[in-house]
Amino acid sequence: xxxxxxxxxxxxxxxxxxxxxxxxxxxxxxxxxxxxxxxxxxxxxxxxxxxxxxxxxxxxxxxxxxxxxxxxxxxxxxxxxxxxxxxxxxxxxxxxxxxxxxxxxxxxxxxxxxxxxxxxxxxxxxxxxxxxxxxxxxxxxxxxxxxxxxxxxxxxxxxxxxxxxxx
Amino acid sequence: xxxxxxxxxxxxxxxxxxxxxxxxxxxxxxxxxxxxxxxxxxxxxxxxxxxxxxxxxxxxxxxxxxxxxxxxxxxxxxxxxxxxxxxxxxxxxxxxxxxxxxxxxxxxxxxxxxxxxxxxxxxxxxxxxxxxxxxxxxxxxxxxxxxxxxxxxxxxxxxxxxxxxxx
DNA sequence: ATAGTTGCAAAACATTTGCAAAGTT
DNA sequence: AACTTTGCAAATGTTTTGCAACTAT
Numbered sequence: 578x579x580x581x582x583x584x585x586x587x588x589x590x591x592x593x594x595x596x597x598x599x600x601x602x603x604x605x606x607x608x609x610x611x612x613x614x615x616x617x618x619x620x621x622x623x624x625x626x627x628x629x630x631x632x633x634x635x636x637x638x639x640x641x642x643x644x645x646x647x648x649x650x651x652x653x654x655x656x657x658x659x660x661x662x663x664x665x666x667x668x669x670x671x672x673x674x675x676x677x678x679x680x681x682x683x684x685x686x687x688x689x690x691x692x693x694x695x696x697x698x699x700x701x702x703x704x705x706x707x708x709x710x711x712x713x714x715x716x717x718x719x720x721x722x723x724x725x726x727x728x729x730x731x732x733x734x735x736x737x738x739x740x741x742x743x744x
Numbered sequence: 745x746x747x748x749x750x751x752x753x754x755x756x757x758x759x760x761x762x763x764x765x766x767x768x769x770x771x772x773x774x775x776x777x778x779x780x781x782x783x784x785x786x787x788x789x790x791x792x793x794x795x796x797x798x799x800x801x802x803x804x805x806x807x808x809x810x811x812x813x814x815x816x817x818x819x820x821x822x823x824x825x826x827x828x829x830x831x832x833x834x835x836x837x838x839x840x841x842x843x844x845x846x847x848x849x850x851x852x853x854x855x856x857x858x859x860x861x862x863x864x865x866x867x868x869x870x871x872x873x874x875x876x877x878x879x880x881x882x883x884x885x886x887x888x889x890x891x892x893x894x895x896x897x898x899x900x901x902x903x904x905x906x907x908x909x910x911x
Numbered sequence: 912a913t914a915g916t917t918g919c920a921a922a923a924c925a926t927t928t929g930c931a932a933a934g935t936t
Numbered sequence: 937a938a939c940t941t942t943g944c945a946a947a948t949g950t951t952t953t954g955c956a957a958c959t960a961t
Binding site: 698704719722724731 | 884
Binding site: 605607609611612643644645647648651669 | 939940941942943944945950951
């Protein structure tokens with residue numbers, strides 16, 4: 578089970594759905610139609626998204642297969658707990674990305690086009706560990722976002738939206 | 745004008761109030777009693793705070809010198825624009841710290857006692873710049889928080905509050 | 912006088928929760 | 937049957953905004 582993406586391929590032994598099932602069982606939780614549908618949606622594309630954009634992709638309130646707002650939020654939380662998605666806060670709301678079977682990485686955030694660009698740096702991880710150990714701090718995780726302007730936006734001076742100030 | 749603090753002293757040529765006055769003038773904004781009072785309050789102690797905790801320190805709604813909620817939010821925004829305060833989001837709300845005359849730094853965040861520990865690393869800055877330049881990205885700033893458990897909490901197994909999961 | 916500022920209450924956001932009905936095991 | 941999940945609406949917590957009265961320049 579190999580995937581191509583911007584940071585290379587990773588082999589995983591279980592599909593996200595299988596892993597999720599396992600998680601649910603281990604917690605006495607249940608697999609349901611809405612969860613299945615959301616999991617599919619979330620894994621249909623490899624990109625960053627937030628609750629709102631996920632909801633927009635779903636059938637409208639009147640249509641069949643519609644899923645309530647609260648259910649979406651509850652499912653996202655479960656996916657994060659299950660290790661399927663990684664969550665971080667950006668400009669006030671939660672942003673999600675694939676975690677399961679995908680390598681750890683950090684982000685460059687273009688405040689002009691609001692694109693998130695992923696990067697990996699082994700040196701960074703080592704540095705963080707050494708900083709932490711100087712403070713006798715046990716690292717649980719980290720969050721790093723470098724904000725600025727991406728190459729495309731610098732060149733085209735394009736501003737699809739007014740830039741955001743704080744990240 | 746030198747201050748002692750955890751990251752050492754920094755000399756600045758103007759007081760925060762002077763710098764703020766200059767900022768206001770350059771923008772056609774005005775110095776007022778509430779802003780003056782808030783600036784004093786904010787610079788009376790060197791520590792991290794949020795809007796709510798700042799409001800709690802002010803005279804109550806019935807007392808003299810009371811300042812409305814909205815005014816506090818508006819003033820904090822101005823202080824950030826003026827370069828007096830640095831703002832970042834933590835566990836859902838905005839957290840502020842002194843910026844003016846204070847060295848750039850990043851944080852270790854203890855998810856047990858919720859303490860923010862400052863650290864400085866020149867190597868980190870260099871690393872971030874080199875990552876960015878590999879992507880031809882113009883850096884505006886960055887935000888890094890290493891979350892985990894601080895030395896004190898590890899030792900005492902103390903948990904003043906239930907740990908927060910996501911930062 | 913002119914234009915920015917204040918405080919209040921209401922609005923705006925993103926997310927969470929109570930609860931009765933519906934779905935899973 | 938026992939227990940979890942869903943969807944709705946209402947509640948939450950934080951921050952913003954409309955607006956009339958007020959204040960600095």
